[in-house]
Amino acid sequence: MDDLFLHTLQDIYYAENKIVKSLPQMIEKASNPQLKQGLQSHLGETKNHVKRLEQVFKLHGQRPKSVDCPAIDGIIEEAEDVAGETESVDVLDAAIVAAAQAVEHYEITRYGSLIAWANRLGRSDCANILKETLDEEKAADKKLTEVAESKVNLAATR
Numbered sequence: 001m002d003d004l005f006l007h008t009l010q011d012i013y014y015a016e017n018k019i020v021k022s023l024p025q026m027i028e029k030a031s032n033p034q035l036k037q038g039l040q041s042h043l044g045e046t047k048n049h050v051k052r053l054e055q056v057f058k059l060h061g062q063r064p065k066s067v068d069c070p071a072i073d074g075i076i077e078e079a080e081d082v083a084g085e086t087e088s089v090d091v092l093d094a095a096i097v098a099a100a101q102a103v104e105h106y107e108i109t110r111y112g113s114l115i116a117w118a119n120r121l122g123r124s125d126c127a128n129i130l131k132e133t134l135d136e137e138k139a140a141d142k143k144l145t146e147v148a149e150s151k152v153n154l155a156a157t158r
């Protein structure tokens with residue numbers, strides 16, 4: 001279980017770093033100001049997620065390390081493909097929300113497992129740090145739903 005915890009920590013460390021690199025492109029492509037601003041603030045949070053993971057590695061007596069995460073690579077690659085095929089800026093916004101939510105949901109599943117395992121391993125110190133991030137991922141996901149339902153999806157189907 002300890003190995004699985006560490007492996008998954010390395011997986012989400014890779015994913016968070018990849019998200020830090022990819023979000024600026026999504027922000028650039030987004031048109032709706034509320035969407036742009038929401039992604040921008042989540043980029044700030046995401047940089048902090050990387051730092052929190054480094055803290056958890058340290059508490060766990062390990063150096064921060066990444067392992068390739070083909071799942072997040074695939075989610076981001078697919079998002080880029082769809083964005084490339086979308087001509088309307090409003091439909092592009094809807095596609096960006098969907099892609100960003102796929103990313104959030106991936107993060108939510110990883111953090112959920114890590115927290116459960118950290119608790120089982122008697123590492124509530126690690127679990128508490130990971131929980132702070134999980135709460136921000138859930139809030140980001142909820143905000144995306146709100147912006148989609150109140151603005152973006154309306155504009156995309158007008």
Ligand SMILES: [Fe+2]
Nearest residue numbers: 016046049107
């Ligand atoms: Fe994150």
Ligand SMILES: [Fe+2]
Nearest residue numbers: 104107137140
């Ligand atoms: Fe996130």
